Amino acid sequence: MTALIRDPANFVETQVEDEIVVMALGTGNFFALSGTARETWELIDGTRDRDALVADLATRYSLSPEIIGPDVDAFISELRVLGFLRID
Amino acid sequence: MQIAGAPEPSPCSAAGIMASETRLRRGVVPSRLDDQTLQPGRYLLSSEAFLLRSKSGIGLMYRKGEGITIEQPECADEREVALWLNGMLYSAIAAINGLLPFHASAVAHNGHVYGFSGASGAGKSTLAAALSRYGMQLFCDDTLVLDLSGDGTITCLPGHKRLKLWPEGLRLAGAREREQVAAHYPKIFADPVAGTVAKPLPLAAMIFLEVGPAPQILSVPAGERIARLQDEHYTCKIFEQVGNLTRVQRFKQLAQIAARMPMHRFSRPFAAEQFEESLAVIAKYICSESSS
Numbered sequence: 425m426t427a428l429i430r431d432p433a434n435f436v437e438t439q440v441e442d443e444i445v446v447m448a449l450g451t452g453n454f455f456a457l458s459g460t461a462r463e464t465w466e467l468i469d470g471t472r473d474r475d476a477l478v479a480d481l482a483t484r485y486s487l488s489p490e491i492i493g494p495d496v497d498a499f500i501s502e503l504r505v506l507g508f509l510r511i512d
Numbered sequence: 513m514q515i516a517g518a519p520e521p522s523p524c525s526a527a528g529i530m531a532s533e534t535r536l537r538r539g540v541v542p543s544r545l546d547d548q549t550l551q552p553g554r555y556l557l558s559s560e561a562f563l564l565r566s567k568s569g570i571g572l573m574y575r576k577g578e579g580i581t582i583e584q585p586e587c588a589d590e591r592e593v594a595l596w597l598n599g600m601l602y603s604a605i606a607a608i609n610g611l612l613p614f615h616a617s618a619v620a621h622n623g624h625v626y627g628f629s630g631a632s633g634a635g636k637s638t639l640a641a642a643l644s645r646y647g648m649q650l651f652c653d654d655t656l657v658l659d660l661s662g663d664g665t666i667t668c669l670p671g672h673k674r675l676k677l678w679p680e681g682l683r684l685a686g687a688r689e690r691e692q693v694a695a696h697y698p699k700i701f702a703d704p705v706a707g708t709v710a711k712p713l714p715l716a717a718m719i720f721l722e723v724g725p726a727p728q729i730l731s732v733p734a735g736e737r738i739a740r741l742q743d744e745h746y747t748c749k750i751f752e753q754v755g756n757l758t759r760v761q762r763f764k765q766l767a768q769i770a771a772r773m774p775m776h777r778f779s780r781p782f783a784a785e786q787f788e789e790s791l792a793v794i795a796k797y798i799c800s801e802s803s804s
Contacts, residue, residue: 436760438767441734447763456735 427512428477428500429470434507448506455506460485464499468509474500526611526659527669527712533605534580536597541571541583555600557753562604568592572601576608591694598673599655603747606657607754611669612769615745616656616718617641618668619648620709622802625668627656628778630721632745635782637677639721639794641685642787644704646795650675651709655747658715666715666772675702684787716801717774719794724779727786727793732777737770738763 437446444457444465457465463484467477475489478496482489503509543549545556545563555564562574570593571583580601584593603613616627617640626648628636637653644650652671659667675687676699682689687702720732720740732740742748757765778797780790 436763438738438764440737440767440770443733443735445735445738445767447738447759449759452759454735454739456733458733458735 425473425476427470427473428468429510429512430465430468430503430508431510446508448508450507460495461499464496465503468503470512525712526609526657526661526667529609530606530611530657530669530672532579533574533576533609534597534602536580536582539581539583541565541573541581555604557604557750559754559756560608562601562608564596564601566592566596570596572596574601574605574608580605589694595694595697600746600750602672603655603657603750604754606669607751610661612658612660612751613747614656614658614718615654615743615747617653618651618656618671619643619798620651620713621648621716621798623713624716624802625651625656625713626716626798626801627668627718628721629718629740631743634721635681636721637675638681638685638787639791641675641677641681641687641702641704642791643795643798644706645686646791646799647706648795648798649706649709650704651713659712660769660772664772667712668715669712670709675704676700677702680784684784715773717776720775720777722777722779723782725781727778727780727790729793729797730777730779732775737773737775738766740775741766741769741773 434450435446435448437444442458444462446455446457447453464477464481467480472480478489478493481496482492485492500509542563545561546558548556550556550563550565552565553567555562560576564572568588569585570588573581606613614627614629616629617636618625618627619640628639630636640650640653650671651668653673653675655673657669659669676693677685677687678699682700682702687704690701690703693699693701752762755762778794
């Protein structure tokens with residue numbers, strides 16, 4: 425399994441009410457995660473690969489993996505570009 | 513720079529500390545701070561001291577526990593001196609003493625402070641002054657000093673600066689016109705019709721001014737609150753520089769402040785002919801908030 429894991433060397437996060445705010449350590453830019461973005465972020469904990477992540481979200485939202493998949497892939501891709509995510 | 517007519521603050525209070533730390537004496541101001549040489553028109557800042565030399569030759573030195581030393585050329589414009597004392601220097605003293613200088617004007621209503629923040633020219637001073645016509649006393653203009661030392665509500669220190677308005681703002685606010693701020697600076701000193709406040713009060717909300725098609729009060733999304741605390745104004749830069757925190761420490765500090773500071777957005781048209789309508793909306797909002 426190639427697990428998805430957040431890379432804490434490149435960010436710091438905090439919770440503000442129902443959102444998670446992530447700051448990129450390199451640039452100082454902020455990103456606010458709410459709703460499904462926040463849930464997806466929290467599920468990226470090193471115990472799931474991409475398919476398991478999609479499957480969990482699909483179950484939560486009663487949608488098929490085929491519908492959830494592209495959005496999750498886009499989110500993963502964005503996190504990798506930012507350096508917040510690595511794949512082990 | 514003790515506020516005239518104000519009760520003597522406790523020496524250990526934030527107000528007392530600022531009163532003590534802003535005591536003024538004349539003397540020679542050095543040209544170096546630690547290992548750095550000061551250039552005219554620039555300033556130097558550390559966690560304990562602030563040094564400035566204006567292009568006109570005015571020298572200002574503050575060191576924690578020692579107050580302010582001013583070196584003033586004979587030809588110095590007293591109005592320029594006052595601008596420096598009440599502007600960047602005051603904010604630096606606040607920051608060095610653990611207070612947060614915030615770029616905002618504010619009013620007081622029912623024992624609480626409502627701050628108005630936004631970019632320069634957003635209308636903060638005009639709005640705060642105009643709310644005087646609704647009985648809300650001016651709490652401060654341009655810089656709101658916050659005491660974050662308590663665990664709960666943030667305490668605001670009463671303003672140290674005179675109200676300054678552009679001529680159009682003076683007309684819209686209905687404030688009493690005084691003299692021009694300085695020969696090279698055409699803003700006008702003014703007195704708000706409901707007067708000012710001279711004692712610290714708790715912060716009710718920070719309201720960020722924006723331009724929009726119709727006047728309305730909007731929420732600030734939780735994730736935006738941290739970002740709202742950072743801008744390009746010198747007050748923010750001074751606070752950041754004095755703290756000398758790492759990026760992570762600064763982020764955590766901002767998160768703590770954001771969690772304690774109630775925030776809203778006031779979106780309204782910027783056109784003068786719609787000012788009264790906008791004023792009525794924000795006045796009504798403050799009155800309803802303060803009575804709940």
